[in-house]
Amino acid sequence: MIASSKTAPVARRSLMQLQQQQRRGILGISKAVDKRLYRMAKSVMPAISKTEQIALGCGTIGFDRDIFSGSPSLQKLVDTYEPKLTPEEKLFLDEKVDGLCALLNDHDVSMQKDFSKEAWDYMRDEKFFGLKIPKEWGGMGFSTQAVSQVLAKLATHCFDANATVAVPNSLGPGELLARYGTDDQKEYFLPRLADGTLIPCFGLTGPHSGSDATSLIGSDCVVEERNGELGVVASFKKRYITLAPVAGVVGLGLNLSDPNGLLKGKGEEGFTVALLERDHEGLRMGRRHMPLNAAFMNGTVEGENVWIPMSMILGGQERCGYGWHMFVECLAEGRGVSLPAGSVGAGRGVVGAVGAYTRARKQFRVPIAEFGGIQEAMALSGSDALITIAGTDLMNAIVDNHEAPMVISSVMKQNCTERGRRIVERGMDIAAGSVICRGNNNYLGNAYMSLPIAITVEGANIMTRSFQIIGQGLTRCHPHMLELIQCLQAPPEKELEATEIFTRQFYKVVGHGVSNFGASITRGLRSTVDTSMRSQTAYKDGDKLLDYHEKQLLRLSANFAL
Known part of the structure; x- marks a missing residue:
């Protein structure tokens, strides 16, 4: 009785504490307050569509997540990624690419708005359109680094050749077929794409939706059955499709719907890719656009009520509605590899040519290379060129490591094309009147006139920065933000x-910010007083320059992660 009377108050206090704890939220405040905060956040958070949710989940996260953590490691980059070329790739770069450049005159191509028949035949015969197609299907089976080097070298000589070779080897049906095509589709298309019998193009951009695959306005298709065969009836208007006037096969991005439930669980509604040859009934290809002064082929792809059997859906019926996954994983290559390669070509070509010009050109009997203003512009251009080359090598190695980093590819596209633009503009400032008049000896005019194209394609830079880099970057790369956003999409019954x-x-999220706030202050103070800060990698006794830059990266990433 005595023991019972002594323990009863303790038990009651424990029960009261447990009940009080249950009434409190996870943060130690009332669950009612937690619920109000949740509802407040949910009220300002727009609903995310199914397609947008798929887009947020596609691609991979790597070093970009490390930067958001506040403590990235350069050792991880060194150990994981190594850009390199095989002897076969080096030989192709030294012989075949040089051979193509010898057939191209940038001024003649610009004036005639086409390559010579000899140049077209050379590109087909030497498999320039099948660099990424595996060898078992007749392609070259090159690495991403090799393709990037080929495109960069072509860009130093002729921008139009760079664009023409880039499309089939990045976001084209060949890459998608090799990954997702049915056996029959691979056997039919890949050998023909590899030897240039069929030149591919990809039809995504529309008059009103741009290149936004989540908004395929005017590209609808409905599942139907005709004569016992299942297929889709599609109507579409595609614009600005590179290589469309000469393409033999087009990959079409369509918004598939199945109102009658004919798919029966085999495939689903949504973004779907169809493969149509040029002579497909109802398909109209090739009314040519003229992108500024550029000569590469670009045009329209249109059709109304076009019947497409399921055998022409990329990957078959099972891949209906799966197009966004396929598209995003290949988009990293088009956006993060092909366009930066053009900027690398601009850097190598312009800096070298303009640098030589500054030594030959004299003003007041002094080479203009001796003038401070010229030296400043050349130094900035050289810096931009080296940064672009280094970033491109890293991006190529990431893709060759079977990763598809959507955010990093957007950073590469926006940053490299902007640097390429600055390089060419500075070159024009320095070369001045010598590159104003068009002709065989004008090595900058066509590159300058083509600048807006690189800035615009694959998402205009102003939109790429706002949506992909800042918006998607914060959502995907922050260690906790995506889960926070996803829980705000929960239905009322799961509140x-x-x-x-x-x-x-x-x-x-708060803890992440607080920890990086502390790291930002301490690392900043150490950097200010020049106190040695221990490297977090294996460079403690190694490369002092790399060690220095890693310290700066740690400091800046802590600031950024706030």
Whole structure:
């Protein structure tokens, strides 16, 4: 009785503490407050469509997540990624690419708005359109680094050749077929794409939706059955499709719907890719556009009520609605490899040519290379060129490591094309009147007039920076933000569970910010007083320059992660 009377108050206090704890939220405040915070956040958070959710989940996260962590390691980059070329790739670069350049006169191509028949035949015969297609299907089976080097070298000589070779080897049906095509599709298309019998193009961009695959306005198709065969009826208007006037096969991005449920669980509605040859009934290809002064082929792809059997859906019926996954994984190559390669070509070509010009050109009996203003512009251009080359080598190695980094590819596209633009503009400032008049000896005019094209394609830079880099970068690369956003999309019946997830993730976001705030202050103070800061990698006794830059990266990433 005595023991019972002594333990009863303790038991009651424990029960009261447990009940009080249950009434509190995860952050130590009332669950009612947690719920109000959750509902407030949910009220300002727009609904995310199914397609947008798929887009947020596609691609891979790597070093970009490390930067958001506040403590990235250069050792990881050194150990994981190594850009290199095989002897076969080096030989192709030294012989075949030089051979193509010898057949091209940039001024003649610009004036005639086409390559010579000899140049077209050379590109087909030497498999310039099948660099990425595996060898078992007749292609070259080159690495991403090799393709990038080929494109960069072509860009130093003729921008139009760079664009023409880039499309089939990046975001084209060949790459998609090799990864996702059915056996029959691979056997039919890949050998013909490899030897240039069929030149490919990809039809995504529309008059009103741009290159936004989540908004395929005017590209609808409906599942139907005709004569016992399942297929789709599609109507579409595509614009600005590179190589469309000469393409033999087009990959079409379509918005598939199945109102009658004919798919029966085999495939689903949504973004779907179809493969149509040029002579397909109802398909109209090739009304040519003229992108500024450029001569590469670009045009329209159109059709109304075009019947497409399921055998012409890339990957077959099972891949209906799966196009976004396929598209995004290949988009990293077009956006993050092909366009930066053009900027590398601009850097190598312009800096070398203009640098030589500054030594030959004299003003007041002094080479203009001796003038401070010229030296400043050349130094900035050289810096931009080296940064572009280094970033391109890293991006190529990442893709060759079977990764598809959507955010990094967007950073590469926006940053490299902007640097390429600055390089060419400075070159024009320095060369001045010598590159104003068009002709065989004008080595900058065509590159200058083509600048807006690189800035615009694959998403204009102003949009790429705002949406892909800042918006998607924050969502995907922040260690806790995606889970926080996803819980705000929960239906009302799961509000209690979502509230608990929200408060946990909110606490993690705050903790992440606080920890990086402390790191930012301490690393900044150490950098200010020039106190040695221990490297977090294996460079403690190694490369001092790399060690220095890693310290700066740690400091800046802590600031950035705030």
